[in-house]
Amino acid sequence: MIYDLYKAMFYLEDIREILRKNVPFGISNEKDEKEFNDLLNKTVQTLEGLSSEPACDSGNNIKYISDRIEIRTREEEFLNIDPIQAGGRLTPEARKVLISYGDGYSVCDNCFKPFRLDYIKKPPVQEFVSELSEFLNMDDVRVVRGARNGFQIVANALLNKNDVALISSLSHYTLALSIESMGAIWKEIPAGKNNIVTAEETAKKIETVKEETGRLPRLVAIDHIDYNYGNEHDVYGISKVCRDYDIPFLYNGAYTVGIMPVDGKKIGADFIVGSGHKSMASPAPTGVLATTDDFKDVVFGTTKLKGDVTGRKFGIKEPYLLGCTVMGAPLVAMIASFPVVKERVKDWDDEVKKSNFFISEFLKIKGDKVSSELPRRHTLTKVDTSESFDRIAQKHKRRGFFLYDELNARKITGLFPGASRGFKLNTYGLNWDQIKYLADSFRDIAERYGLDVE
Amino acid sequence: MIYDLYKAMFYLEDIREILRKNVPFGISNEKDEKEFNDLLNKTVQTLEGLSSEPACDSGNNIKYISDRIEIRTREEEFLNIDPIQAGGRLTPEARKVLISYGDGYSVCDNCFKPFRLDYIKKPPVQEFVSELSEFLNMDDVRVVRGARNGFQIVANALLNKNDVALISSLSHYTLALSIESMGAIWKEIPAGKNNIVTAEETAKKIETVKEETGRLPRLVAIDHIDYNYGNEHDVYGISKVCRDYDIPFLYNGAYTVGIMPVDGKKIGADFIVGSGHKSMASPAPTGVLATTDDFKDVVFGTTKLKGDVTGRKFGIKEPYLLGCTVMGAPLVAMIASFPVVKERVKDWDDEVKKSNFFISEFLKIKGDKVSSELPRRHTLTKVDTSESFDRIAQKHKRRGFFLYDELNARKITGLFPGASRGFKLNTYGLNWDQIKYLADSFRDIAERYGLDVE
Structure with a gap:
């Protein structure tokens, strides 16, 4: 679905460009009028086929935005536990601002x-x-x-x-x-x-x-x-x-x-x-x-x-x-996110609770250790898996990448690819369902490869 | 139309947010499913009513993106001759990148x-x-x-x-x-x-x-x-x-x-x-x-x-x-615009030609002078209107703002509001039709207020 959603949004940007080119006259030539209508039809068609199933796209996926730049779907397709990305995800308000205020000055x-x-x-x-x-x-x-x-x-x-x-x-x-x-x-x-x-x-x-x-x-x-x-x-x-x-x-x-x-x-x-x-x-x-x-x-x-x-x-x-x-745009986007930011800091205790919950579950996997202080006072944590997942990696044909692959298959991303001795992760912003899913996923992988789990 | 276009794009951002919130499970609860369908219907309805007439919107215009931040329509509604903004307008490719790559890191x-x-x-x-x-x-x-x-x-x-x-x-x-x-x-x-x-x-x-x-x-x-x-x-x-x-x-x-x-x-x-x-x-x-x-x-x-x-x-x-x-986003947007930028520098001679054409027309208004070197070698120009438009301003109830108002009514923007003794303008990126329209607009205003025009 995300690819179709992007497709629709990009068509709308193309429509917007026709408008910009024809300012202040309006769309007055036949060619642009036709392109406008074509794009509009394609957008509506794309949206009419839009499925609420995330993995379900119409099939004609566009992979690139333009020459060499791939569409980014990390936040729409994956649970992202990247250590540095969690707090910088935009609010929808900030994303709307980027659409409107993108131009230089x-x-x-x-x-x-x-x-x-x-x-x-x-x-x-x-x-x-x-x-x-x-x-x-x-x-x-x-x-x-x-x-x-x-x-x-x-x-x-x-x-x-x-x-x-x-x-x-x-x-x-x-x-x-x-x-x-x-x-x-x-x-x-x-x-x-x-x-x-x-x-x-x-x-x-x-x-x-x-x-x-x-x-x-x-x-x-x-x-x-x-x-x-x-x-x-x-x-x-x-x-x-x-x-x-x-x-x-x-x-x-x-x-x-x-x-x-x-x-x-x-x-x-x-x-x-x-x-x-x-x-x-x-x-x-x-x-x-x-x-x-x-x-x-x-x-x-x-x-x-x-x-x-x-x-x-x-x-x-x-x-x-x-x-x-x-x-420009980054500043106005920051302003747009600020009301949300001011509110969300009040939920910090719950964020720490979720962080500790995940860690306590993670530590049930035999050999897993935490390099950070305990209990956790933050959502960013460094874990040591040299006595757990790294033992598997040493015998796995994909070496350390097996863990990345397994998480990836479970739609979890943000770990450094190949890291199996230890890694950093950040649970900030995940809800309880997502936290539980994350914990369960590590447990699943551990069990699949024969690690003892409490 | 631009307001309806924004409305549709913003609905799509809201749909995207539902997707993000439900990652990696997909939209599994009734409330989100309903909201998804509502938003989708509203988007399609908005698009079906989308007119190719730029001034024509459905009427239910949204004016604000979020709390206190107004939608920006300068480039879609106006011929923009702002001295610093001309070369920084985004390409559609860059705008698409902002949609996709907005998140912090x-x-x-x-x-x-x-x-x-x-x-x-x-x-x-x-x-x-x-x-x-x-x-x-x-x-x-x-x-x-x-x-x-x-x-x-x-x-x-x-x-x-x-x-x-x-x-x-x-x-x-x-x-x-x-x-x-x-x-x-x-x-x-x-x-x-x-x-x-x-x-x-x-x-x-x-x-x-x-x-x-x-x-x-x-x-x-x-x-x-x-x-x-x-x-x-x-x-x-x-x-x-x-x-x-x-x-x-x-x-x-x-x-x-x-x-x-x-x-x-x-x-x-x-x-x-x-x-x-x-x-x-x-x-x-x-x-x-x-x-x-x-x-x-x-x-x-x-x-x-x-x-x-x-x-x-x-x-x-x-x-x-x-x-x-x-x-982040600004860099990737810069990369997306680069193929266009590399090409457009080849059109520089034509840009200078348009700049000189506009200036030659502008100088036909009696009293208009140019403070910049002549002939123009750039699209940014400083003009002196102290002996032309400023004479009108001195007797006009809106003083110097009359010129801004008159241009605004002709869907031209970018002049410093209130400036009538002189101002800077930049014709970069305007096509010949727009250049002629710009020149005609100044001539119109001059004639309207009784300035002699060659």
Whole structure:
């Protein structure tokens, strides 16, 4: 059915193109009139044959959108447990916005003085930005080009060459790159054996840096939930340590902002960074950077220079942001998803419950282990199957791919193909039926290959 | 008709959502089955009533996509001569891609070793990047988060604090901000009275900086076509001067790459920057940064640091790019438009012809002047109507808005509302019928208000 649905939607885009070509006259030539009618007939025919059976398409499937680009049906055909994709699935509202606002500078139709993206009222960018600030309980916020661009803006504003910034031994690589890009140096707070970054280790590391370099680190940036284990790190304690040392603290909420409640003031963060495409049901590349009154003029400071020939200045444009950030469709889609995002964070406890339920079922398969902390406090989990599924893989003709194949046959996707020793998965957004199906599927596969199951 | 068309497309998105919610079971409950059938019926009904008359909708128009976000119909209802929007209108292929690839990390479904965006084969990112390099006749290229991000990457790689970089007195503000963001200083090469930046003035300015600071500028960055007049500046001559002084030269092709032929080697550019949403029929925020073998390791250099605790390194990730750049829908849409973009640059001469035709007609209205160079070498033009339409505005009860109103009534949009002393417009992409209609419309308005017309 999804292929037929796409077919119909694509016909409608072709109809729309006829309209665009003939603007403002209307469809006035015979050729376009005929094409319009043909397309319309084909659409209606396709829809009349549309079956509510997902696997059932008319047969004349189109596989490609255009030259070399395949239609993507991952979310319509599969239960997707990909570790990074769960929170970035669009809402239907965001998808409708993409249809309407796709064109390059679509968001700039009504850009008036003072000519800055976050002042645009139609679509309601200004309102969104102000609600976002409230949502995060921070004083000011901007939409940025992905979480990594948020890190970069802070690094750019705060770090000089050879300054030291602390991240953790479990930090995402983009935090490290942002610091490196400014010629500064990142050092790691060790997460230790239990893979949890603590306030104590943070204080120790700060002291070590002070001893070694004679200066305090200029920034501490910690992922609340890390990308590898999905463990929760002590951002509350770490923020307190940073306050004691008077070191700015950046909270990386790529895996939190948009799926669980995040209260910047309660955390005590100087900067909150979130990811639109990771956790806010938004297209890439989108993110948010929020800050406090203390730091807003540092990171969102406006341009200071003026032209030596013309004397021109650029008003309220913000250099570290390079003026307007995410113009166009991804921003408006983010706005469209926001009402849903604001509501869904309230369901976080249930999401964690589902995550723990799945894991408890998964652990009934003999040999299965969990590398992440237990009980789970997040929906992203790393599991160790070296004593279970990998044992099968070693004897299977498809090696590690057997697990991918088996899941695929059960319409489950998102595992790294070939991974059988261990993998990451994310149950975010699955309902209880889907969670149970997921657990049952692993059990089925285990039983099929003779693994003991409780 | 466009509202009905949107209505149908949105119903189909709602159907798609039912499918997504029920994955992988299929629509198995009565409620969803009923909703599916209702939506399907409504879609077919809407389509059956779809008229090929653009202004004719069923009457039950939906005005909002979702809470506060209005449907955008600018390109379907109006002849759009907005100065910045012309080259960023999506192709139907790109629009179809947005439907299919909207979800956050959609482009990462098949990301395998070495785990970098520009190595992804499905969708064909790798192939695209390589074709893009050929298209620009440069040695290497990356997709970046808008032209401004391209400027920033070069500024980040090349400039130290207090270094001087030259731009022109007509440069876009984002060039200035990129330089300022690195703590460097931008100075202007004067365009002079005729508003053309020359090699001679560039050499002079280089000498002045050398005299004043004892050092050469570290970068010269010039817009081939400026944002204000749409004038062509002597990038060939300027690039030669830069070579003579051994100063890196950045060619800003925001108004050229994707609409006219650009040959990096012929220009002699060290860097070519282009804008996806301005000139490559792509959604924002997208752009390209191309460079030569001499500079590719400077701007696209891979990460050098490693973890002091873990010893981890991040392989081939590029710090100035922050690893992967434009993940997701905007990139795939850019790829989808590329075959069209490659073809359309061949029509540039005709686009310029149409621009000149319109301007020659426009100048038949007594008092109309053109602030840009003549004959036009681009489709973006600044006109001066202080002695024509502004005279009307001064006596009109709607003041300067009268012109906007009159054009609006003729289904022409893109002028800054209220502007009657002068404005910018862009005829890119209009066909001859539309160009003639545009010229006739201005003539009509002039005649209506008693201006003399040749």
